[in-house]
Amino acid sequence: xxxxxxxxxRNLLVRKTTTLMTASGIALSVAxxxxxxxxxxxxxxxxxxxxxxxxxxxxxxxxxxxLGSTVSTEDFEILRSVSGIANDQAGQPLASQxxxxxxxxxxxxxxxxxxxxxxxxxxVGIEMRNVHLLAGCWFQAGKREVVVGKAVSQRYPSAxxxxxxxxxxxxxxxxxxxxxxxxxxxxxxxxxxxxxxGDYNRQDSSSSVLLRATDPVxxxxxxxxxxxxxxxxxxxxxxxxxYQKQTASGAPLEFLGILVSVIMAIGSGxxxxxxxxxxxxxxxxxxxxxxxxxFSEGSILLSFLSESVLLSGLAGAxxxxxALPLNWVTTGVGSTTSFSEIxxxxxxxxxxxxxxxxxxxxxxxxxxxxxxxAAARKEILNALRxx
Amino acid sequence: MASIAVSIxxxxxxxxxxxxxxxxxxxxxxQAKRVVVHHKVALTQDLPVGYERTIQEIPGVRAVTSLRxxxxxxxxxxxxxxxxxxxxxxxxxxxxxxTEYQISQAEKDQFVAQKTACVASRTLAEKxxxxxxxxxxxxxxxxxxxxxxxxxxxxxxxxxxxSVLYFNRDYLRDxxxxxxxxxxxxxxxxxxxxxxxxVSDIAQRIDDAFAESPYPTKSEPERAFMLSFxxxxxxxxxxxxxxxxxxxxxxxxxxxxxxxxxVLERxxxxxxxxxxxFSDSEILGMVVxxxxxxxxxxxxxxxxxxxxxxxxxASAMRSVPxxxxxxxxxxxxxxxxxLTLSLAILIxxxxxxxxxxxxxxxxxxxxxxxxx
Numbered sequence: 001x002x003x004x005x006x007x008x009x010r011n012l013l014v015r016k017t018t019t020l021m022t023a024s025g026i027a028l029s030v031a032x033x034x035x036x037x038x039x040x041x042x043x044x045x046x047x048x049x050x051x052x053x054x055x056x057x058x059x060x061x062x063x064x065x066x067l068g069s070t071v072s073t074e075d076f077e078i079l080r081s082v083s084g085i086a087n088d089q090a091g092q093p094l095a096s097q098x099x100x101x102x103x104x105x106x107x108x109x110x111x112x113x114x115x116x117x118x119x120x121x122x123x124v125g126i127e128m129r130n131v132h133l134l135a136g137c138w139f140q141a142g143k144r145e146v147v148v149g150k151a152v153s154q155r156y157p158s159a160x161x162x163x164x165x166x167x168x169x170x171x172x173x174x175x176x177x178x179x180x181x182x183x184x185x186x187x188x189x190x191x192x193x194x195x196x197x198g199d200y201n202r203q204d205s206s207s208s209v210l211l212r213a214t215d216p217v218x219x220x221x222x223x224x225x226x227x228x229x230x231x232x233x234x235x236x237x238x239x240x241x242x243y244q245k246q247t248a249s250g251a252p253l254e255f256l257g258i259l260v261s262v263i264m265a266i267g268s269g270x271x272x273x274x275x276x277x278x279x280x281x282x283x284x285x286x287x288x289x290x291x292x293x294x295f296s297e298g299s300i301l302l303s304f305l306s307e308s309v310l311l312s313g314l315a316g317a318x319x320x321x322x323a324l325p326l327n328w329v330t331t332g333v334g335s336t337t338s339f340s341e342i343x344x345x346x347x348x349x350x351x352x353x354x355x356x357x358x359x360x361x362x363x364x365x366x367x368x369x370x371x372x373x374a375a376a377r378k379e380i381l382n383a384l385r386x387x
Numbered sequence: 388m389a390s391i392a393v394s395i396x397x398x399x400x401x402x403x404x405x406x407x408x409x410x411x412x413x414x415x416x417x418q419a420k421r422v423v424v425h426h427k428v429a430l431t432q433d434l435p436v437g438y439e440r441t442i443q444e445i446p447g448v449r450a451v452t453s454l455r456x457x458x459x460x461x462x463x464x465x466x467x468x469x470x471x472x473x474x475x476x477x478x479x480x481x482x483x484x485x486t487e488y489q490i491s492q493a494e495k496d497q498f499v500a501q502k503t504a505c506v507a508s509r510t511l512a513e514k515x516x517x518x519x520x521x522x523x524x525x526x527x528x529x530x531x532x533x534x535x536x537x538x539x540x541x542x543x544x545x546x547x548x549x550s551v552l553y554f555n556r557d558y559l560r561d562x563x564x565x566x567x568x569x570x571x572x573x574x575x576x577x578x579x580x581x582x583x584x585x586v587s588d589i590a591q592r593i594d595d596a597f598a599e600s601p602y603p604t605k606s607e608p609e610r611a612f613m614l615s616f617x618x619x620x621x622x623x624x625x626x627x628x629x630x631x632x633x634x635x636x637x638x639x640x641x642x643x644x645x646x647x648x649x650v651l652e653r654x655x656x657x658x659x660x661x662x663x664x665f666s667d668s669e670i671l672g673m674v675v676x677x678x679x680x681x682x683x684x685x686x687x688x689x690x691x692x693x694x695x696x697x698x699x700x701a702s703a704m705r706s707v708p709x710x711x712x713x714x715x716x717x718x719x720x721x722x723x724x725x726l727t728l729s730l731a732i733l734i735x736x737x738x739x740x741x742x743x744x745x746x747x748x749x750x751x752x753x754x755x756x757x758x759x
Binding site for chain 1: 397401404429433460464529568569601626630636638
């Protein structure tokens with residue numbers, strides 16, 4: 001026979017101060033765990049949104065970042081004519097030659113300045129991406145004009161329309177703000193390809209070439225024909241793979257968060273064990289009575305264990321609630337691939353919440369196991385005689 | 388007490404991390420005299436190699452070398468083992484700037500004499516099984532050049548396990564196509580000062596010298612430069628202080644909880660003590676003292692755990708480029724230990740007040756009747 005669960009809920013309610021204190025400890029460790037998971041989830045959402053599943057990024061052979069890659073204009077002309085590339089309405093191939101570098105802008109978080117990705121591209125490059133202007137107008141070819149991403153305009157006070165920012169060989173006027181949804185493009189500054197490559201001494205070469213395949217089947221064929229072309233010394237990867245890899249930028253923060261929540265959980269585990277031991281001692285008489293009534297050792301063990309799991313489970317739910325508002329928090333993290341800051345929003349998803357709850361339940365079970373065993377093992381006579 | 392020890396261990400570790408990240412920790416003796424000069428706008432922007440002469444003439448400068456990140460690939464770049472940092476430098480001054488690098492005179496001479504020679508850090512050479520004489524081919528990525536290098540020697544950097552290869556900048560220059568504007572450009576200059584105290588003064592003088600040129604510079608002590616990579620991790624300061632706050636709060640809850648329970652369990656004993664004539668304030672004092680002792684013991688165990696943990700974390704970080712300087716600053720220094728212990732004792736005091744006052748206020752009759 002089972003000891004009714006209401007016996008445990010009542011016990012927790014009677015000692016509400018101790019219950020609340022222990023629960024808060026567990027709730028905070030769960031909140032930190034959920035926050036760490038939400039950070040990584042938020043980052044990968046941003047990178048997943050940046051990639052177009054049909055697009056292929058061409059870098060020099062063996063290259064793994066746009067920043068450290070060179071593709072010459074000659075190679076670009078060859079790439080444009082490879083078969084399998086989609087055309088735009090005007091019949092021009094969707095192939096974009098781009099130059100990537102970084103500029104340093106002071107932000108509100110970082111007065112010393114953070115790196116922001118600067119991308120030089122031509123109108124076809126804009127067409128290939130899912131961006132639209134929020135305000136102002138696009139940069140014009142041949143002018144020292146740039147358009148900044150939404151996140152850049154929010155995070156860097158100097159990045160306002162009409163302002164000038166300094167990178168490369170001089171000043172650039174900001175003419176517009178663009179929005180690429182929840183994507184890494186919002187953390188970039190865009191300008192005319194020829195203007196920007198001239199500023200970085202990169203005439204006749206670019207960092208990368210972006211190609212759009214006509215359909216998913218030809219994507220693979222396109223990748224192979226680029227990599228196997230003896231005239232080119234290039235590797236091609238899908239945009240999706242390229243951006244997915246960058247999610248690793250959040251790894252140090254995730255590691256730290258998980259380390260801290262695990263250590264905190266050990267501390268809270270001891271605290272849970274502590275209060276459960278006290279409960280067992282205090283309720284010696286009750287345990288004796290339960291045994292006299294015929295409850296088995298197993299059901300008493302289960303009763304105390306479920307009390308501690310109930311406590312930690314509730315605390316876990318509380319921790320999840322504490323972490324939820326993070327969904328509205330935007331922060332930035334440096335990407336080791338683009339060597340610049342990517343703004344993203346925390347994303348507390350169901351998986352993170354579930355992980356938090358499971359974590360709490362495991363913690364409660366671990367902390368409650370020994371005290372529950374002690375309760376189950378009590379001799380009836382001794383238990384009844386206890387003060 | 389175990390829960391206090393674990394939590395205090397965490398607090399100690401976080402304090403040590405905060406110190407290493409934001410208060411610089413300590414410069415290694417090698418770093419203390421070094422200044423890094425880079426372009427004011429971004430690290431990836433080039434500076435003319437000719438700056439080297441101007442910097443050399445600044446009083447107090449002992450040695451200077453330009454540096455360019457090559458970023459080429461070695462064998463199969465898909466294998467992470469084959470990835471390492473490659474820098475083009477001036478062989479004559481490299482070891483004058485990095486005085487902490489240990490290398491034999493014969494190897495050093497060969498590095499200077501042979502244009503295609505290179506040197507590798509001990510970690511890198513061991514990782515790839517290189518012996519002096521090894522032929523190393525690097526294929527350029529950003530720079531259109533293929534370098535065929537010969538390993539002249541292996542140097543021992545002090546307490547640094549990163550994988551680095553240095554080669555002659557003249558060789559890179561000659562390998563680049565004739566019209567390439569980057570032939571005469573460098574990315575950074577490493578400057579060794581005569582004395583430690585002159586470092587910030589020299590940095591200022593260098594920046595002043597180039598302030599009006601088309602390529603303005605930013606010079607900073609090497610440690611500060613290394614730590615600027617940390618800002619890359621995101622808003623770590625906020626993250627760490629949030630966690631520190633949460634941990635301290637939890638710790639307070641746990642300790643108060645534990646103490647109230649231990650006082651409650653001994654209510655009857657408190658009654659007996661009072662019957663024997665102990666005053667209310669003496670009872671309060673006893674509870675507080677007990678808490679302080681528990682907190683101190685927990686704190687000591689926690690500090691010991693934290694010292695071990697930060698040492699482990701530091702050695703793990705040391706092989707990650709960019710984190711080397713964080714790793715060298717990550718240790719439970721006496722100051723951090725004292726801070727952590729004081730926090731433990733403070734928490735002991737604060738959490739003992741409520742149970743202590745409760746014990747002191749309970750009347751004898753109530754206390755003796757209590758059966759918990």
